[in-house]
Amino acid sequence: MSDEKQSSALEEKRARARALIQQRAAKPRALPPSFAQQRLWFLDRLEPGSHHYGIPFAVRLSGTLERSALEKSFQEIVQRHESLRTTFQAREGEAVQVVGPAPELPLHVVDLGGLDARETARRVRELTAEDVAAPFDLERGPLIRWKLLRLSDAEHILLLSMHHIVSDGWSIGVFVRELAALYAAFLQGAPSPLPPLTVQYSDFARWQRDWLQGDVLEEQLAYWRAHLADAPTALGLPTDRPRPPAQTFRGTQLPLGVSPAVTAALNVLSRQEGATLFMTLMAAWLVLLQRYTRQDDLVVGTPIANRNRAETEGLIGFFVNTLPLRTNLSGDPRFTDLMGRVRETALGGFAHQDVPFEKLVMDLRVKRDLSRSPLFQTMFVLQNAPLQPLALPGLTLTNLDLETDTAKFELTLTLVETSGALTGWLEYNTDLFDASTAHRLARAYERLLEGIAADPERRVSALPLLDAAGRQQALESFHPPAVPLSPRPLHALFEEQARRTPEAIAVECEDDLLTYAELERRANRLAHLLLASGLEPEERVALCLPRSTEVLVAMLAVMKAGGAFVPMDAGAPTQRLALMVAECRARYVLAPASLAVKLPVPPEARLEPGAWRQEGLLETPPARTVHLEQLAYVVHTSGSTGVPKGVMISHAGIANRMLWEQHALPIGPEDRVLQVASFGFDASIWEFFRALLAGARAVMVRDGAHQDSRYIADLMARRGVTQMNVVPSLLRVVLEEPRMADCHALRTVVCGGEALTTDLVDRLAEHSSATLFNFYGQTEVSIDATWFTCAPGMARKAVPLGQPLGNMKMHVLDVRGQPVPPGAPGEVYLGGPGLARGYFLRPDLSAERFVPDPFGPPGSRLFRTGDLARQLPDGELEFLGRGDHQVKIRGVRVELGEIEAALRQHPAIQDVVVLAREQAVEPEPPALDPRLLPLEPPPRGPSPHPLP
Structure with a gap:
C-alpha cells in the first residue's frame, strides 16, 4: 500500500474514532479503564495505600472569601466530570472503573486563627505535609479531596489533591478555569455558565481500546519496536546508596533556574536550528546524562498531553501518555548536530504517540526488574504552557509550592518558561541520591546551558560542567602536600x-x-x-x-x-x-x-x-x-595482543613508595610481615621490602601454598605475623579458617589488587582487632598510589580509594582529559615519582598510557589507569570498574584480549570471546569471585556463524 493510501486509511479510521467518541449511549455502571489507568491500578495493588500518585495543588486566598460559593463550585465540578466520581474495583482479576453519583464532599475547614505567625506557619507546613502524604483508596474513593485552612477572615489556604488515575497536569488547568467561572457566577447568584460536556473520560477509555487494535495498533507498534530495538534498559547513573531490590518512590525536589539572557539565547538557537525549545533543552539533558553515565545510547521519557481532539481538551482525566525517546550521542557530535538527532527522535515519537506506554511495555516484553522502572529511569518535562493563574472576584491568589516526598522516577527534570526565563525543579529519588548529588546535577545543568548559549558549535564533550572555581577545586582534591623523603636505591x-x-x-x-x-x-x-x-x-x-x-x-x-x-x-x-x-x-x-x-x-x-x-x-x-633513575625491576602484566608487556620501574619510584609507608605507618624489628604473593607480581616486592627496610622479618609461605588458606592461617599463628598484604578474595577465605582465632599478633592488614567491600571490613573486625587499609594502584605506579583507613560499620558497599600516598597525585578526568565534576564518573589518572618509565620496547603503548601532565610542571607525566571512579559527596573517591576489557581475577590483571588471542591459536577454534562473570563463592554471598568464560561460535562447517 502506498504512503498516500496508508495516510488516507488512517484518516478514515480517525474519523470513525471521532464519531465513536461522540456517541453518548447509556453506559453500564462498570466500564473498562484506559490502558494508563489499568497500569496505575496495578501499581496501587502492589503497594496499597501509597500516596505516590497524588497530584496536590495549593493556593493562598487573600481577601473576602465566600465559602458557600466556593463549596458549590467544587461540587459542580465533581458533578460535571465523571472521572471525579469514579472508583476502581477488581472483577475477575481485572480492573474496572465504576462511575457513581456525585458524593457529598463538604469543605473541611481548619481554623488557625488566633495563633501567632510562627505557630501558624508551622501548622500550615504540618497540615500541608499531612494532606500531601495522605493516601487514596481506589476502591472506595473519593479520588479528590479538598481542605481550607483559615488563617484569618481575610487569609485562607486552599488545599486540593486528586489521584493521578483520574487526573493529570492538564486537568489542574481545567479545574482552575472551571472553578474561576463557577465561583464568579455563584457569587452573583447566577447559574453555571459552563456548557455541558459532550463526552466523558470513560468514552475516551472505550474509544482507545476500540481504535487501538488491528492495523492501527500494529503500525504504531512497529515504529516503537524499531526505535527501541536493543535499547539499554538501565541508566548507568552511579547512585549514592545501594539500589533497593524493589523500586521505591520516596523523593523530593530541588529548584533550579536559568537567566533571561541564557533563555533568550536558547530560544534564538532553537529557531536557527529548526528545533523547539523542548528539543534544545532535552539535548542538553542528554549531554548531562552522558557525562555522568558514559553511555552514548540513552532513553529518556517525556510526557505528552495526548489530547489530540477538541472534545478531550476540557475534560479532567488521566490522558497524559509517556514517550520513551531514544537518542544516540556517539561520535562526540557538535551540540547543534545533537539537536538535529533529538529533533528527528522527537518528531518520530510525536507522530506515533497514540500507543499507551503501558501497551508498549507489554508489546516489547521488557524483562522486568523490580528495582527500576521499565525502558527508562529519567524523565524530561517542559511546561511551555504554564498553569493559568486562578482569579476569583474579590480575592488575590498566590500559587504555593508544595514539597512532596515522592519521586516517580530516579530523576525528573521539569522546566517552565515564564516571563522570559526558565525555572523548574529536579525531582530525585532520595533512596538513591543525596541532596548534595542532586544539587551538583542541577548546577551542572545550569552551567551546561550557559556553555551551550555561549558556543553551541562545540563538541558535546567540550561543553563545560564546572566553572573556574569548581575546576580548580577538582584539580586540588587529590593532590596532597609533598612528604619530605630521602630516597636512595632500594x-x-x-x-x-x-x-x-x-x-x-x-x-x-x-x-x-x-x-x-x-x-x-x-x-x-x-x-x-x-x-x-x-x-x-x-x-x-x-x-x-x-x-x-x-x-x-x-x-x-x-x-x-x-x-x-x-x-x-x-x-x-x-x-x-x-x-x-x-x-x-x-x-x-x-x-x-x-x-x-x-x-x-x-x-x-x-x-x-x-x-x-x-x-x-x-x-x-x-x-x-x-642512580635513582635507573631501573630497579621490570614486571610483566597482561597484554591485549597476547604478548605480556614489561613495566619498567625505577629505584626512585619504588623507594618513594616504600619510604612513604615506613614514614606513615612505621614498623620495626619486632614485626613479622607475611610474604604470600606470587613472585610474578609486584606485590611480592612490597612484601619483602616492607620488612627489610624496617629491620622486620619477612615470613614466606612455602612453595605451592600461596593460595592454601588453612596453611596461611596456621603459618600466621605459628610465626606471630603482625602484618599481611592480601587480595580481598583470599582474605575472605582465610578469615573462615579456625586457626585465625590464634593470630593474636596480627596488627595490620593491607588489601589491594581488587575492590574491597565493607562486608569484608566488618568480617575482619569480627575475627581480629587488626587495622585494615585499602591500597589502590597499578604496577605502572610502583604498586600503589592511594590508601584508605577502613573502619567497621561503614555506611557504603565499596571501600573508597582514599587519598594519594606520599608525593603522588590523582585526577579524575573526562574523555578530553579535563576534570569531571564531583559525582561524575571519569578515568583515574595518577602522577608523581612512582610512575614507571614506561613499557619495555613499547614506545607506542608508553605514549598512549603515560601522557603529559597538563596541570603540572613541564616534563611531568600522568598515567592513564583505565579505571573509572567518581568523587562521593563526602569527598572520597569510589571505584566504579574498568573502562576497557581488562579484569582482575583474584588480584591478577588479565587482558581478555590476551586470553582470546591465545585461544584463537588453537586450530579447532574459529573465533572466541572471553567474558568475566562473577559468581558467588563460599561461604556465602556477597563474596563474588570472577571467572573467565570463553564463548565459542559453532564449529566450522557449511554455514559458519562467526562472532562479530
Missing part, C-alpha cells in the same frame, strides 16, 4: 638496615632463616658474579625461582650490580615464561637447570640457585654506582 636502603641490625632475622621460609648480615653477604657475592659475567647497567636478569630465600638474594644482587631484575612465577607455563624472557631481552636467567634449558637464553646466560657459593667471590658491596 638495595642501598637495605644495606643501611643490614648495618643497623646485622644479627636480626631478615627472611624465613619454613626452616630456612637468613639474618640481615647473611642476606647481605650472599647478595654481594652473587652481585660480583653478575658483574664478572659482564652485566651492564639496566640489563635485565630474569628470576624464575621456586619459593625460597634465594629469590630475595637474587633481587638484591641484581640491583647491587646495577641491573634490573625481572621476577617471574616459576610455576607459570613454560611457554609464557619463555615469552617473557624473550620480551624483556634478558641478559641472564636465574632458574633451576631443568627450567633454564627450556628458556630462550644461551647456556652461558643461565645461572642456578646458589650460584653465590662459587669460590673467590667478594662479600662486600660492589663499587658500581646506581
